[in-house]
Amino acid sequence: MSWGTRSMMTRRFILATSAVGLATWLGSSSSVLAPAEPFAVTHTDEEWRKLLKPDQYAVLRQSATERPFSSPLLNEHCPGVFACAGCDHGVFSSETKFESGTGWPSFWAPLNEQVIGTTRDTAFGMIRVEVHCSRCGGHLGHVFNDGPKVTGLRYCMNRVAMTFNPATT
Numbered sequence: 001m002s003w004g005t006r007s008m009m010t011r012r013f014i015l016a017t018s019a020v021g022l023a024t025w026l027g028s029s030s031s032v033l034a035p036a037e038p039f040a041v042t043h044t045d046e047e048w049r050k051l052l053k054p055d056q057y058a059v060l061r062q063s064a065t066e067r068p069f070s071s072p073l074l075n076e077h078c079p080g081v082f083a084c085a086g087c088d089h090g091v092f093s094s095e096t097k098f099e100s101g102t103g104w105p106s107f108w109a110p111l112n113e114q115v116i117g118t119t120r121d122t123a124f125g126m127i128r129v130e131v132h133c134s135r136c137g138g139h140l141g142h143v144f145n146d147g148p149k150v151t152g153l154r155y156c157m158n159r160v161a162m163t164f165n166p167a168t169t
């Protein structure tokens with residue numbers, strides 16, 4: 001199945017189930033529809049431009065999406081923690097990473113519910129749930145509800161928005 005087909009199916013699925021599935025899940029998050037929440041780590045736009053590499057800035061601060069399969073580290077299989085590239089805040093563990101076949105690193109759960117925030121994203125005519133770092137607000141990716149059985153969620157992340165810290169044990 002091509003990504004395009006999958007994306008369309010995902011979109012229809014989300015539209016059809018938004019009233020129950022995602023809405024229920026999002027009900028626990030106070031950040032829905034409120035992207036301007038205060039973050040512990042803040043910088044001016046100019047500072048972010050200096051702190052981040054251009055591709056990191058495009059994703060984290062401008063909500064761009066990296067090209068699928070563009071990351072040489074996509075098949076990172078070592079145990080460890082993926083952290084926000086903007087503030088080094090741990091967001092995902094290798095333990096919840098799975099092969100989605102989409103070309104983006106995918107996880108079925110974040111490290112915990114506090115490390116990320118979500119907002120409703122209606123860009124490009126799609127209704128999606130945007131995922132960002134709860135510490136600096138950097139855009140990380142989107143979450144869809146067509147993930148594996150464990151949680152049923154698929155956190156579709158941009159590899160460039162995260163750094164990988166291998167476990168030391």
Ligand SMILES: [Zn+2]
Pocket residue numbers: 084085086087088089133134135136137138
């Ligand atoms: Zn961050």
